[in-house]
Amino acid sequence: MKRIGALLVILFLTKMAFAQNHIIPLWEGTPPLQKEMDLKEEAVQEGILRISNVQKPTIEVYLPTKQIATGEAIVIFPGGGYGILAYDWEGTDFAKWLNSQGIAGIVVKYRLPISKSLTDPKEVPLLDSQRAIRLVRQHASEWNINPDRVGIMGFSAGGHLASTLSTQYDHSIDRDQDSIDQLSARPDFSILVYPVITFNDRFTHGGSKKNLLGESPDPELVKRFSNELNVNENTPPTFLVHAQDDQAVPLENSTLYYQALHANQVKASLHIYPTGGHGFAFGMGRVAVESWRDTLLDWIKNLE
Incomplete structure (x- = not known):
């Protein structure tokens, strides 16, 4: 009997663990702006889980226990230059960490x-990001989330997507x-981590620009997707973090966006660290940036 009882406890705990995270498709059937082809998603685990050729975009939902839930949710866009997704390094690892702080973490596997x-x-990454935040609001009551406290978090090219959503949510x-499209796609706040912001040749990340817009994009498209040019008074409050020695995405991407936010009287917090390079994620082992997440948590707690 004791063995059976122990087994039941294990099964119950296992069920609870699985109930805390689940995967939901963004779209029913074939997603918009996509044709049916015999293409397969690829996932390679080499230290970092790199996902490419996404055909069925999803959100992976991680919910904190109700006892510690703050009601806040953060929708996460991993980076990867619009060519791959660093899915755990800048996605699920952060969702789990947010859960430990009482915050729901939702990782978006968006099409590239x-x-x-x-x-x-x-148009596809923005379309998927709009759908993701709307889905979170649709499920807000079920997931114990305040629909007015849904933020976003983007890393590198995922930061470009997050800043595009922040400035082009409508x-x-x-x-x-469908009915989900009637919900707002405007984030309530935005967290941009070593983000690509501008497609100005002087400061951009060339790979992200090429992958999104092609080899020789129309100047009007370059302007549209240079997000420092699209900030207005309705852009959500923003937290930016960048390392001064970032050799992949120049620091100016964050400073240009901050200046635009400040000029439009949008509350913003910019944190520049002398070292850390690019892609530091949690910042472990990179002394200068190891504490950036503590600074972020203080900022979230003080959001109005």
């Missing part, structure tokens, strides 16, 4: 614009819509 199945690649394309 280099996929051959996409009919209008430049952008729409001609497509079939």
Whole structure:
């Protein structure tokens, strides 16, 4: 009997553990702006889980226990230059950490614009990001989330996507819509970690720009996706963090966005560390940036 009782406890705890995170498709059937092709998603685990050629975008939902839940949720966009997703390093690892702080973490496996199945690649990441935040609001009551406390977090190219969503949350394309599309896609706050912001040749990350817009993009598209040019008074409050010695995405990406936020009287917090390089994620082992998450938590707690 004792053995049976112990087994039941283990099964119960296992069920509870699985109940805390689950995966939901962003779209029913074939996603918008995509044609049916026999293409397969690829996932390679080499220290970091790198996912590419996403065909079925999803959100992976991690919920804190109700006893510590703050009601806040953060939708996470991993980076990878719009070519891959650093899915654990800048995604699920952070969702789990946020859970320990009482915050729901939702990781978006968004489609990447280099996929051959996409009919209008430049629009797809933004479309998936809008859908993700709307899905979170649709499930807010079920997931014990305050729909007015849904923020976003993006790393590197995922930071470009997060800043695009922050400035173009109401952008729409001609497509079939459903009831979820009636919900707001505006983030309540934004966290940008060593983000790509501008597509100005002087300061941009060339790989992200090429993968999203192609080899020789129209100047109007370059302007549209240079997000420092699209900030207005309705852009959400923003936390930015960057290392001065970032050799991949120049520091100016964050400073340009901060200046635009300040000029539009949007509350913003910019944190520049002398060292840390690019892609530091948690910052472990990179002394200068190891404490940036503590600073972030203080900022979240003081959001109005």
